[in-house]
Every structure is written in C-alpha cells, then in structure tokens.
Amino acid sequence: MALIELRGVKKYYEMGSQVVKALDGINIAVEKNDYLAFIGSSGSGKSTMLNILGCLDKPTSGQYHLNDKNVEILDQNELSGIRNLEIGFIFQSFNLLPRANALNNVMQPLIYRNVGFKKRKEMAMEALSRVGLADRVDHLPNQLSGGQRQRVAIARALVTNPSILLADEPTGNLDSRTTIEIMQLFDELHQEGHTLIVVTHEDEIAQHCHRIVEMKDGKIFNDKKTEKYLFGEAL
Amino acid sequence: MFFAILESFRSALAAIYANRLRSFLTTLGIIIGVASVIGVVSVTGGMSAFIGESFASLGANSLTIQSYTPFEDLMKGIRSRLTPADLELIEKRGEGIASITPVLEANRSSQLKYGPQTAYSLIMGTTYAYQDVSQSYTRFGRFLAQSDNLTRRRIAVIGEDVRENLNLPENPVNEYVELSGEWFKIVGLLEPMGDIMGQSRDNIVLVPYSTMVSILGNQAKTDIGIQLSLTPTANPELVISQLTTLLRNAHDLSSDEDDDFRVQTAEQLMEQFDQILGTLTMVIGGIVSISLLVGGIGIMNIMLVSVTERTREIGICKAIGAKSHHILMQFLIEALLLSLIGGLIGLITGYALGMLISNNIPDFPPASVPVWAAALALGFSGFVGVLFGILPAAKAANLDPIDALRFE
Numbered sequence: 001m002a003l004i005e006l007r008g009v010k011k012y013y014e015m016g017s018q019v020v021k022a023l024d025g026i027n028i029a030v031e032k033n034d035y036l037a038f039i040g041s042s043g044s045g046k047s048t049m050l051n052i053l054g055c056l057d058k059p060t061s062g063q064y065h066l067n068d069k070n071v072e073i074l075d076q077n078e079l080s081g082i083r084n085l086e087i088g089f090i091f092q093s094f095n096l097l098p099r100a101n102a103l104n105n106v107m108q109p110l111i112y113r114n115v116g117f118k119k120r121k122e123m124a125m126e127a128l129s130r131v132g133l134a135d136r137v138d139h140l141p142n143q144l145s146g147g148q149r150q151r152v153a154i155a156r157a158l159v160t161n162p163s164i165l166l167a168d169e170p171t172g173n174l175d176s177r178t179t180i181e182i183m184q185l186f187d188e189l190h191q192e193g194h195t196l197i198v199v200t201h202e203d204e205i206a207q208h209c210h211r212i213v214e215m216k217d218g219k220i221f222n223d224k225k226t227e228k229y230l231f232g233e234a235l
Numbered sequence: 236m237f238f239a240i241l242e243s244f245r246s247a248l249a250a251i252y253a254n255r256l257r258s259f260l261t262t263l264g265i266i267i268g269v270a271s272v273i274g275v276v277s278v279t280g281g282m283s284a285f286i287g288e289s290f291a292s293l294g295a296n297s298l299t300i301q302s303y304t305p306f307e308d309l310m311k312g313i314r315s316r317l318t319p320a321d322l323e324l325i326e327k328r329g330e331g332i333a334s335i336t337p338v339l340e341a342n343r344s345s346q347l348k349y350g351p352q353t354a355y356s357l358i359m360g361t362t363y364a365y366q367d368v369s370q371s372y373t374r375f376g377r378f379l380a381q382s383d384n385l386t387r388r389r390i391a392v393i394g395e396d397v398r399e400n401l402n403l404p405e406n407p408v409n410e411y412v413e414l415s416g417e418w419f420k421i422v423g424l425l426e427p428m429g430d431i432m433g434q435s436r437d438n439i440v441l442v443p444y445s446t447m448v449s450i451l452g453n454q455a456k457t458d459i460g461i462q463l464s465l466t467p468t469a470n471p472e473l474v475i476s477q478l479t480t481l482l483r484n485a486h487d488l489s490s491d492e493d494d495d496f497r498v499q500t501a502e503q504l505m506e507q508f509d510q511i512l513g514t515l516t517m518v519i520g521g522i523v524s525i526s527l528l529v530g531g532i533g534i535m536n537i538m539l540v541s542v543t544e545r546t547r548e549i550g551i552c553k554a555i556g557a558k559s560h561h562i563l564m565q566f567l568i569e570a571l572l573l574s575l576i577g578g579l580i581g582l583i584t585g586y587a588l589g590m591l592i593s594n595n596i597p598d599f600p601p602a603s604v605p606v607w608a609a610a611l612a613l614g615f616s617g618f619v620g621v622l623f624g625i626l627p628a629a630k631a632a633n634l635d636p637i638d639a640l641r642f643e
Contacts, residue, residue: 051637054554056636056637056640076559077559077560080553080556080558081558083553083555084555084556089555091640095550095551095554095640096551097548097551097552099246099249099250099253108552108555109556111238111239111561112555112556112558113556114236115238116238117238156555160555
C-alpha cells in the first residue's frame, strides 16, 4: 500500500451563502521516497491540499490513509499526535519560536513525545549537524539569516524522523542563492530516503522534484514525472 | 508528560523574564495584596507573641478573682461584689493555694504630690503576699509587710514611673509623698516591669490593704479583687472549680443563676487578647483578599493579551505536535508562576513593611510572620493564578492550528 492515499477527498468551505470547493474529489497516491511538487496558481487548492496532507485540517468527505492509518476519523488531539509522529513541516515564513534558540526550537517537537532532555539534545544536535548548523545552536532566530532559519526549520522537521516532509513554499522568503542551497539540501534528503512533498508556485523549484502534480480549481489537472526522474540526478 | 511539564516551567519563566516590566505590573495587584496581608499579620503576630511572653511573666500559675456584673444588671444599678468575707473564706477553705492577697484599687487615677511635682498613678491596696503572687520585687527598700497592714501604716511602695514623674531621687526610700491629703512614707521602689499592650506596669503605688480601706472610707461598699498563686503541685482547673463552688455558696446563688464573679488564669487573659487580635487579623485579611481578587483579574487580562500575541507560536507548537493539554499546561503554569512570584515578592515586602512599622513605633514588639500565614498567602496567590489562568489557557488550547498559523 502506498504511504499516502487519498480517495475522493473533498473540502468545502461555506462563505456566507456560497460553497467554495477548495478540494473537489482528489484521488492520489504517494509512494515512500517520492519527491513530489504540488503546483498551481493561487486559489487552485494547493494550500488546502497541504493542510489536509499535513493533518492540520480534516476533509469534508473522502478518505485519507497515511502510513496505513485512517486519519480522517481522528479528533484534533489525535491529529496532533499524528503530526508529531509522521509529519515534518517546513514553512515559507520558517515559523520558528522567536524566544527559543536554534537548539531549543529543534528540541521542541520531541517534548511532545516526552523524550528526556539529554536524549532530546543529542537528537537535536544531530539534526542541526545534518543541515550544517552545528555551530549556530545557541543563536536566536533573529540572529540568523533567512537561509539559516530555514535550515533550523528543516532540522526541526527532520529530528522526529517523520514519514513525510511537507514544505510549503520553502524558498518563498529567500534570495536566489539561498534558494539553490535549500533545494540542494532537499535533493540530498530525498537521496537519503526521505519522502518530500513541496507546495510551490515556482516552476524552478518544482523541477527539482521527480513528480509534479498540477492543481486547478480544486482538482488534479496534471500529474507527470519530471525529466529528473526519467534521466536521474545528472541533469 | 513529565518532560512536557518541566519544559512548560522553563518556557513560562522565559516568557515572564522576556516581558519583565509587564510581568511585574501584571502581578502588582498580587504583590500589594499579599504585602498588606503579611504586613498586618506580621505586626499583630509579633504583638501576640509578645503578649504571650508578658503574661508568662505575670506568673503562669496565678489566679485572679474579680466580681462580674452583667451589663443588664449594671443598667439596673445592681453591682456584684467580692467582699473581705469572701477573701477570708478562700483563705480558710481554699486548697492548693500558696499565697493569697486582696487587691483594692481606687476606681480612678489618684493625684500624688512631692514638693512642687504632681503626678497621677494607680493606687492599689494589697498585702505582703502580692509580692509572691505578682512576681514583683523591690530594687530599693522593702515590700509591704504584714505589720503594715495590721497597723494601717501610711507607707507606700512605688513603681519606677512614679519615681520619675515625681522627680524623686534615685533611691526614694524615706521620702514622703502626699496622697489624698495624707503623707505617705516611701519604703520601697519596685523593679521596672515593662509594658503590657502599651500600658506601663510601673506607674503604680502599692499601699497596705487596710490603709487603702480607710482612705476610701465608706464612700462605697468595697469590691475587692483577689489574687492568688498556686502551690506547684496544684491542678489549676481543680482549684478553679473548688473556688467557684465556694463562692457560689457564699453568694447564695441558686443553680440557675450565673456566677457573679470570674476566676481567671493568666493564660485565659492571654487567650482573650489573642482572640481580639485574631478577629482583627481576619477582618483585615478579608478586606485585603479583595485586592488579591483584583490582582487575579489583572493576571487574567494580561494572559488573554499574551495568548493573542502568541497565537502564531501556539499554531507552530500545534503543527509540530502539541496537544491541547500541552498548550493548556503551558499557559496555566505561566499564570501560576506569575502569581506565585508576585506572592513571594509580596511576602518579602510585607515582612519588610511589618519590620519597618514595628521598628519605628517605640516599645512595639518586633514583627514576626507565622508559617501558616506565609503558606496561606502563597497558596492563595497560587490559587488565584490557576483560577484566573484557566480562561486564557483554555482559549489558547482550543485555537485552531490553521487559523493560529495564519495569524499575523
């Protein structure tokens, strides 16, 4: 069975008397170690897609299997548990805790797993080393550059060893040079066996992935393998 | 869960520290409330500890018998009395009594003269046994003797304050003072006894009991007080009940009539003072707890602001796996710590305030805070913190993660 499987997922919002169909019958499967990009213009439903995939929101109808679990039936607290175990979020605006230094930010998700301080620190140091920030652990977010902040966020996503890494416009707030660095890091993580799902509107970013799913009006419009998938990393 | 709670304490302290000024202002209500309670309690607590010591010095195993007239009877012009006959009866029939003495007080301060000086003092007629009963001793000269009483000698033993007020020499023995138009020879000066409840016990003139009777003349039927000390082996309660029976019989009281006298131990007197102080403390405590309530509302207010400010952080924490109870715990602990810190500062401030007050009023006993008051103050401020922290914490815990993440 696929790592992620969505069957007939619909998400409707009521805006006054109008019903907005943010997702309108989505069927998709994502395999382990997939490297996938959701693209589409604003309003195409890709943000809602991310919220559903990230277990931040529940579909109005349809089924969502994540790692052999039926998640659409869970309540908010159970979803928190799933997010903690299965999902690593990487946001456009980094979303680090402003008063916590890099190390504490990365240790934060482990608190909710009730991991002891020593073990927590060890795991966080490892994750920070992985993203190349071992020498910045005691810096506060506002003492770090944008690229460094996003690395901390990636370390925070990695530290729980999640089933999927979910990135929402991960380079939207970064300059072009840093963008390349971050995408290289993504490529490496993919090669290490992680499953990555990136939501973006930038074609260049999407081209790093192996599979591009284009969305339009709440539906999947196009789902294709990229050249990178076909011809390998050499390209 | 354990590490999550531990971490909540750490992050709560960090949040309080990050907003130092605001945290301080928030908790000011608690600080003022607790400081007032502790200030009041430390002053009255010191007072009651002091009273305890004073009464112990009165002689723990001494008894006082006084007539007692209910207010209703007083209005009808009826007065209960203890008479010399009662004294005689107790002297003859009482058991377990080491020494016994009548005390006859003038019902107001009397004027004393020495040369050009005049002073007012309490005049008490008593006997040699008063020395033993009241544990008072002379510094110069001698105490009243039995023969003084028998011969109604015009002699007096005076307290230190009287000597000072009249400008008598350091050793006033053999000087004469004028009292009620008669000359009294001073035969002794008492050791200073100090104050009790701010009232000097040294502004006193002791004269022989029978002398006092003759000074007062027949202007009123005598109502005497009786002071007695017990033998070391006597059981005070047994003695009290025996004396009560004796006096009830002597006064012809039927079984449905109340005692027309009171037998009191020094301890009972002390308890009465303690009771008055206790009531006073409770009343002030009640008023001040309103200030704690207001302080709690202040904390709730700021916690609500804080939840709004940190909406995005809450969203982040929820996205990376915080459950509702994690968020609830974090804000509850923050409110708890905020008010506990306030309580602690209030405790220290209140104690300092109490010290300041008691040090600046001469002869006032030193401040002391009983442990129960400190524990109660901290416990109550903690309770206020939790009580008023629940609403903001619940608001934070119930935030929707998507809305919270989107919050600017």
